[in-house]
Amino acid sequence: MKESLRKAIEEAIKSFKEDFGGEELPSILIETPKEEKFGHFSTNIALLLSSRLAKPPRKIAEEILKKFNCTIVEKAEIAGPGFINFFITQKTWQDLVPEVLAKRERYGSSDLGRGEKIQIEFVSANPTGPLHIGHGRGAAVGDVLANILEFSGFDVHREYYINDVGVQMTTLGKSLKARYLELLGEEVKFPENGYPGGYLKDVAKELYEEVGDSLKDKGQGAKGKGVAAGLSLREEAEKADSRELIAESLQEGDLEFFIKFACEKLLNLIKKDLEDFRVRFDAWFSEVTLFESGEIKNSIELLKSKGIIYEKDGAWWLRSSGSGDEKDRVVIKTDGATTYLASDIAYHKNKFERGYKKVIDIWGADHHGYIPRMKSVVQSLGYPKDSLIVILVQIVNLQKHGKTVAMGKREGQFVTLREVMDEVGVDACRFFFLERKSDAHLSFDLELAKEHSSKNPVYYVQYGHARICSIFRKAQEKGLNLQRIDKVDLSLLKIEEELSLIRKIYQFQETIEAIANSFEPHHITFYLKELVTLFHKYYNEHPVLGNDVSLSSARLNLCKAVNIVLENGLRLLGISAPESM
């Protein structure tokens, strides 16, 4: 629809080309005005041309319209400072209904991505505790974005990066050990900065059930060495294979057993949470494997040979300051251990070598300072800067009894995703997370969500779907079935409410496309609310089922089209579309 309009405009402005002295004419922007009195579509092309042509925009618009010819346009008028507003014929709109019915669950999909491989990494929470509500937001954003990209013709790969190496893992092991010894009745001092959450007590119980008290005297000598402290690459790199290093570390610290046990159990917990939150991953990528495969070493060597990683003051630095970062960053510390940046270099090298044209990382907003150096890494590895897209997800401010609940695993007090989705429901929870731009703060009032859950907008949308289903049940009782679309007189759909509804249905495709281009999935919740508002208004004013069979048939088909869009939208959101409520 928009395309034929664009071509017609292009044709009409051709004659201005000579006045542009060979320069390209400005590209034609066709937008959907907020208000329908400004047309179904409008263009500002006359305004854009006016300064160059030194003529008033309204005059130019007149000249354009003289040459303009497009069969789907009923009326075109000049308005305001020089906009051209187009009104599309009723028939064109009515013809959209059978199109939607034919495409069904594919309506709104496209081949915008042309099968391009795109990777999206999200959540990637450290396996040191259950997911909290902030992770839930990232999970919802990532999952829905992935759904929409898939729907738009991209070959999407969803991945979770497991940080199973590092200081936090040592801390985790120590914390579990303390809980374990506690369980055995020993008096232990809980490690400083340990993970105080009650979940580790449960893990300790599981451990006890599996091994009894046989680990009582283990892990004494561990002082943060081993895998958990980061591998000593600097000295060992030449002589030893990484796998041997790990084996060595394992022997050095019996703490390793506690770490592995805790990590595995907590990861399973996370996987279960995500599964129940309806978030699916294609791969779980372990950081440890980057050490085992030698990729960390290799990627560092590669950048060393390019002169991008250099030695200074006994450490090895990434030259990132040249490409946007504030300063250079340490990759290998003076003690020989690698930093997290080393892992991330190797990981992103690995991603791009797998053939992804675009790599999307979804991070908590507290990591925003990390973007320039990661982009710099991507560039140093020989890929375009723009091929890494970082989406920041702002923190969730959890309100409870009107007060902000402090978050963070260190405090030991945080609201888990599990808690929220059990209390509020997965549907409401996911919808809520997608009602805001991801980089805007989200205030989640838990009490309100629990107590007034019927006020949640997700029910408003679902209710529209249930209502339409109800109409179809009623229709069947009356013996009115959905007739074959080619036997229905759609020209009967001519009142304003019906045509507005159809126009909104048309916008579904545009909304999906906009999300695929901007990576801002929150637009879909706004779209669905707008669509269903139009439906509820229509429903209130005009009975679908009446005495006029042909009119009822036409309206039933329109309702069907609305429900298809609702179902597609809700499916992309990972939210159910109930048939009754």
Added chain:
RNA sequence: GCCUUGGUAGCUCAAUGGAUAGAGCAAGGGUCUUCUAAGCCCAAGAUGAAGGUCCGAUUCCUUCCCAAGGCACCA
């Protein structure tokens, strides 16, 4: 101090540089004999401040104010 992201109605949030800045919640008034009132209708209410670019700015640029976050050989 430097950097990033926000500042829009009483509250929570929208608005590819466009026309009269949209919703929801809260508060006010209506509306179920009729396909589900988890709905609909009416009324009220806002761009942090000052400049600049532009035919046109919530959007882009500069300065200031406020909030959150980041500025490690921590992850």
